[in-house]
Amino acid sequence: MAENSNRRDEVLETAIDLFSQRGYAGTSIRDIAKAINRSVSNVYHYFENKEDLWLAILEYSVKGLPDKLRNVAHGDGEPLDRFRRLLKAHLEASVLHQRESKIFFIDEERLSPKGKEINRRIQKEILDIYVEQLRILQSHGLVKTKNIKVLAFNMLGTINWYLRWYHARGGMSEEEVHEEIIAFVLYGMCGSDSSNDT
Amino acid sequence: MAENSNRRDEVLETAIDLFSQRGYAGTSIRDIAKAINRSVSNVYHYFENKEDLWLAILEYSVKGLPDKLRNVAHGDGEPLDRFRRLLKAHLEASVLHQRESKIFFIDEERLSPKGKEINRRIQKEILDIYVEQLRILQSHGLVKTKNIKVLAFNMLGTINWYLRWYHARGGMSEEEVHEEIIAFVLYGMCGSDSSNDT
DNA sequence: TACAAGATAGATCGATCGTTCTAGCATTAA
DNA sequence: TTAATGCTAGAACGATCGATCTATCTTGTA
Incomplete structure (x- = not known):
């Protein structure tokens, strides 16, 4: 089969790096090619155009x-x-x-309608999953608020913001940080108790 | 004095609109000028360059x-x-x-070192305010976790995410949404009770 | 060997970018 | 009237953009 060559993946990896750092509009095809000492045509050999590259990252x-x-x-x-x-x-x-998630959340208006549509669909799907689960919890009396959607947005905000500030800093393991975030989402500032390790 | 002409503010307002929608790199000076039927030179009459315009928005x-x-x-x-x-x-x-806040959080790598520095300083200052206040609450026994900084990030995530999804939708007043978010930050999913209106 | 297909580089395209230059128009002060 | 100053438009600069074209080079197969 040999569907994925190493060379193609190198281009993809570099694109992920640069897109996540400089944004979609802020990264040129030349930037990507230069970063791996490749020609512009080489990038176009593996991907139809810039947006196709973006879609491949999502894929x-x-x-x-x-x-x-x-x-x-x-x-x-x-x-x-x-x-x-x-x-x-x-x-x-x-x-x-x-x-990749960082790229995903920088909803750059430069994408084609198709690209924007895919972007929004995925975000909508994730929101719907949370809303569905929260309604179940609500029916069990575990969630008191009526505003499930706002609650879901608040949670997604906490989770997605984690992408921005986390970069494997010392002191806490990844799992510790996750537990801390989960405790925050469930019980907030006042209830968050880090001695609870399940 | 006549420090701020109306014409200058119109340029600024339009720049805020476009930057917040398309990002810094995704918005050209020509886009801004065209949106208010003005010439490119006119924009440059009021602002030294593109980054100066960006700084004026922050200002x-x-x-x-x-x-x-x-x-x-x-x-x-x-x-x-x-x-x-x-x-x-x-x-x-x-x-x-x-x-403006939306622009602010799209930390585009295209800015000069000076611009990036200002961006980061403000974000750092806000984080420090939260950390300071949380330590006080901690000393009063109102916050149990040891990881104050993670807690602060989680809160800022919720608040800043609010910028992304809120757009004056029906059903809830602005104040109701704020109360809901505050309840979430303080007590999380399980404790959030929207019948508490103080 | 010969040939096809894939992979690569380099030149080049028209469009657009941020920015500058030049010149005209309006208003005000002398 | 003249001079100066602020505001405006339009042309143009060099650089860079996404994309294309052509021409090699490599590899595998018959």
Whole structure:
């Protein structure tokens, strides 16, 4: 098969690096080529155009996230446990594809309608997963507020913001940080207790 | 004095609009000029260059935010009440300068070292205000976690994410949304109770 | 060997970028 | 009237953009 050559992946990796650092409009094809000592034509050999490159990044990183989260959310166990697992899976996927997710959230208006549509669809899907799960928790009396959508936005804000400030700093392990974030989402500032390690 | 002409402010307003929608690199001087049926030279008459325009936007919007928040945080009253007021002031300032704040958080790498420095300094100042206040709350036993900084990041994530999804939708008033966010920050998903309106 | 297909570089295209230059128009002061 | 100053438009600069074209070079296959 040899569907993915190493050389193609190198281009992709570099594009992820630069897009996540400088944004879509701020990164030129020449920048990408230069960064790996390749010619511009070489980039165009593997990808039709700039947006195609952008779509390819989504393809092998963020695009599968909604399905992944759905599977976790629809698993077995108590509702609150399932929700904890959802949060954990989301955080782990985020840190695994940190750079790509960053690109994903810089919703640059330069994309074609098709690109924007894909972008929005994925974000909408993730929001819907959270809303669905929160309604279940609500029916169990575990969530008191009526404004489920606002609550979902607040959670996604915390999780997505994590992408911006986290960069493997010392002191805390990745898992510790995740537990801290989950505790915040569930119990907020006043209830967040880091001595609780389950 | 006549320091600010209307014509200059029109340019500034348009730049805020376009920068917040398309990003810094994604907006050209020609775009701005065309949007108000003005010539390119006219933009350059009021602003030295593109980055100067960007700095001018910061100047009359986000730049004063740290001082504003500090004043609120250093006011009278119980620590937790002061913290509530801090959150409320932050949310109100965010929605007041929603577009400018959006620009501010798209940390485009295209800016000069000076521009990037200003950007980072303001964000750092705001973080420090939260960290300081949280340490006070911690010393009162109101915050249990040891990881104050992570907690501060989580809060700022919720608040800053608010800028992205809020656009005066129906159903809830601005104040209701703010109360909901404050409740989330303080008590999280499980404790958030929208029947509590103080 | 010969030929096809894939991979690469380099030159070049028209469009657009940030910026500058030149010149005209309006208003005000002397 | 004249001179100066602020505001405006339009042409043009060199640089860079995304994209294309042509021409090699490599590799595998028959």
